[in-house]
Amino acid sequence: MQDIKIDYTNIMAPAIGKANGLIEENFTALSFRADKIHDDLVSRRKSGDKPFYDLPYKIKEAKELIKAASTIKKNFSNMVVLGIGGSALGTTAMLTALGRPMHNFVSSRKRGGVRLFVADNIDPDEFGALLSTLKLKDTVFNVVSKSGSTAETMSQFMIVLDLLKNKLGRGWKKHLILTTDAKEGILREIADTYRLKTFVVPDGVGGRFTAFTPVCLLPAASAGIDILGMLKGAARMDERCRTGDLRKNPAYLFASIHYLQDTLKGKKMTVMMPYSYRLKDVADWFRQLWAESLGKARDIDGNPVHAGQTPIKALGATDQHSQVQLYVEGPFDKLFCLLEVESFKTEMPIPEPFEDQPGISYLGGQSLNRLIAVEKDGTEYALTTNNRPNMTIKLPEVSAHTLGQLLYMLEVATAFAGGLYRVDAFDQPGVEFGKQYAYAMMGRAGYEKKKAEYESGKSKKRLVV
């Protein structure tokens, strides 16, 4: 069981110069505030205010999920998750990382679990195709919404419910599993009325912090993923994150580097670039975590700040042929976090068919494993030479244990970064604007006045070419 590591050599001035690199004193100057933020988080954790911290220890609950998953695997070949945002991104990240590559394509024996589809959008062509492609009788739907009022998810649910009743008749109930609040909300009421199978989204755990709850763990376990291994990894990271020392706590180090590079060096974007297909969707999951937690109009005192570093997902080596030109030569406005995997599961040797072609013969006798490692080093070299701050998170391998560590570290980093930026990392007031609009325009009762207001507020004169 190996630990993941952060190499931050190339964040510092000796590697990339003073204009873009940090110096030791930057961290020292932060340590007084860091101690206070740490103490505050520790006491909030103790008081039960931040239950996400203790999720890695819910072993009993995880074992129940594994039992449920085993029944699901017996009865169904396909699971479709109806969920969006925090109810989708963690599940997708786990599937891509720990499912078999081409998971949904291969036989059930090779997969070791259900095919898993995360339906996190309402595009009618896409959702329609999914429903018409899967055999309904082999498919279970996991509806995920804490409140039960998420418009996208509930619309999908209403469509699926109707379809199940029409096509399967009396057996429809066993094709539905609802993951929602323990006591309240529309989905809970519906579950009670129809006696549907449910799992609970724990109180006080916001959508983007639900990786280690049934929201993600039930679909993951159903797909054959080792969820206990992930929890163990998360618990191991929790151990490493107990210290308040910025330079020892990996999560605090990650957050501090981001905060210092943003506020002192103008790095308004942070690019997460895994050199591993398996970690591709971790970058997407992190994108929500960082953006929604820290992108805030007001600080905790209510003063306007318009804070928030923009997280960008990239993929190595692919994006070397798309984004690296900009990363290396463009504005000095980005910080880079490369993810490196030290050992892949497959070894792919490159044969030597073209020994007389010097332009490619050097590749023969080597391996894709070596090539992707060298290309990662090459990007690190190119970024560093061009004075672009970059760090590398090294995973000994992609496993349940390392993924658990990584996700938990990024969650703790986000909570701590909220303290550094002095914003509430756990709310999302800005999402309301669009929601209110949608309620009004879809004709929800009580929004009639708002609707009139929206309609009158629209520009009459449109500029169109």
Add this chain to the structure above:
Amino acid sequence: MQDIKIDYTNIMAPAIGKANGLIEENFTALSFRADKIHDDLVSRRKSGDKPFYDLPYKIKEAKELIKAASTIKKNFSNMVVLGIGGSALGTTAMLTALGRPMHNFVSSRKRGGVRLFVADNIDPDEFGALLSTLKLKDTVFNVVSKSGSTAETMSQFMIVLDLLKNKLGRGWKKHLILTTDAKEGILREIADTYRLKTFVVPDGVGGRFTAFTPVCLLPAASAGIDILGMLKGAARMDERCRTGDLRKNPAYLFASIHYLQDTLKGKKMTVMMPYSYRLKDVADWFRQLWAESLGKARDIDGNPVHAGQTPIKALGATDQHSQVQLYVEGPFDKLFCLLEVESFKTEMPIPEPFEDQPGISYLGGQSLNRLIAVEKDGTEYALTTNNRPNMTIKLPEVSAHTLGQLLYMLEVATAFAGGLYRVDAFDQPGVEFGKQYAYAMMGRAGYEKKKAEYESGKSKKRLVV
């Protein structure tokens, strides 16, 4: 055959205020330079220096591709494209937009063409799984590299060649199609030696401008996509882009808005956010086009500029639950380009099973089609109310004709933006840093001195937590 439109009402000061919105005079002030850039591009097109402009008229060549595709469809169920960057992104964009949703999952009759896999990375787990999942005898490999020296693609090719020879014996040749330079390079030599089937990457068309060449059109046609329809759409857009008038030429308008918002209003990022799953990978294709063309250290006179707006891909409605919090409340550093589809292929009505639940009953009797349209309007409203510049590209539907228009418009916009930013939009010198490094470290002959140099240049003392 309807035209796509750009609505740029919410880019302007009357909609979002003077601090973030443009005024008419901004465009007027640009028109003198715009005329000169236009004249220059027109004369370069005439002289044959920018052949990408005339690709929509290569109808004879396209018909040959369709003929070839028809043979491919007869002989194979799967095509794997071995290509990266410009040799992959356009193909993927076309497949997602115009293939059937869940294309690779459904029967060949429904698909109307081969299953299409774009292998644009060298992750050994991912590539290994692809090769071991597909039935080799049903699979054709399209190797795409103009120079034939792209390390990632050529490594894949060497692996595949070996596999084909070992597993299929004498029949291996018909499983390979090479798309490469007409006369030069390693792949051309190999094709000549072994008498392999080839298609040509036209001279003077850089990787990211190859959408309307065999690079993308052969795999697209093989997957059953209407490539003549795309060319017609592109030709229609070409017609609309013949004028030098910034406010009439859609490509120039798109480019000018980006340039003005970047240089006058500090919008260092541009977010392309399609409200359509089908257009998701157009945003990824555009991301290469914009980043690699405009992200440059030096201007055309050789002066340091470190130019380049960062393109970001997002997806509606999904990212409303991930990124919109940051977009609406965070820093005023982004410009938004929403893509709207006016008519989907599928109508997905929402039934009314919960009439007594006011929190969701308003959705019943409506449709996913209406919901996604309202959510797009909601995001537009939220952005505009919070003074975030946003425009919408409206597609009457996603079809070969509209996609052809869109891709061609973005190509012309990029060429024109190169003129505005005064950079060479057609080179990519920054990609060399990492390439040289990889050559040296992989032991390519002639790079021995470089290797020693790189190794001695590395920080001995690593900072690791």
